[in-house]
Amino acid sequence: MMVEASGRELVSVDPQTFSGSDSGTLVVIAFTGDIIPYQVTETPPPPPSGLVLVQSPSEDCRGDIDRIGEVLTCTFTNEYRVAPTP
Numbered sequence: 001m002m003v004e005a006s007g008r009e010l011v012s013v014d015p016q017t018f019s020g021s022d023s024g025t026l027v028v029i030a031f032t033g034d035i036i037p038y039q040v041t042e043t044p045p046p047p048p049s050g051l052v053l054v055q056s057p058s059e060d061c062r063g064d065i066d067r068i069g070e071v072l073t074c075t076f077t078n079e080y081r082v083a084p085t086p
Contacts, residue, residue, distance in 0.1 A: 001017065001019070001041065001043075001076075002016065002042075003017075003029070003038060004039050004040075004041070005031075005036050005037065005038040005039075006037055007031065007033070007035070007036045009032045009034070009036060010029075010031050010036055011030040011031055011032060012028075012030045013027065013029050014027065015027060020042065024073075029065060031065070034066060035064045035065070035066045036064065036065045036066075037064050038063065039061065040061045040062065040074045040076075042055065042057075050082065050083055051081060052081055052082075053078060053080055054078075054081055055078055056076070056077040056079070057074065057075070057076050058073070058074055058075040060072040060075075061074040061076070
């Protein structure tokens with residue numbers, strides 16, 4: 001997984017890349033100023049033959065952080081479905 005944050009007030013993102021975890025991973029985005037836009041992305045392995053991956057990130061996987069101490073929870077739900085036949 002990767003966390004991207006931008007803005008001239010951005011100080012650091014720690015960790016910026018990490019493996020997914022059922023128990024979660026705490027990521028700290030340090031900034032000065034008012035608002036920092038951020039986005040969490042996931043690059044999963046290719047799906048098994050005959051299946052397609054449907055990814056559903058939760059609402060908190062992208063947006064703006066505008067308060068010190070703000071806690072957001074980003075969850076990716078990955079579901080494999082049978083690939084449509086041509």
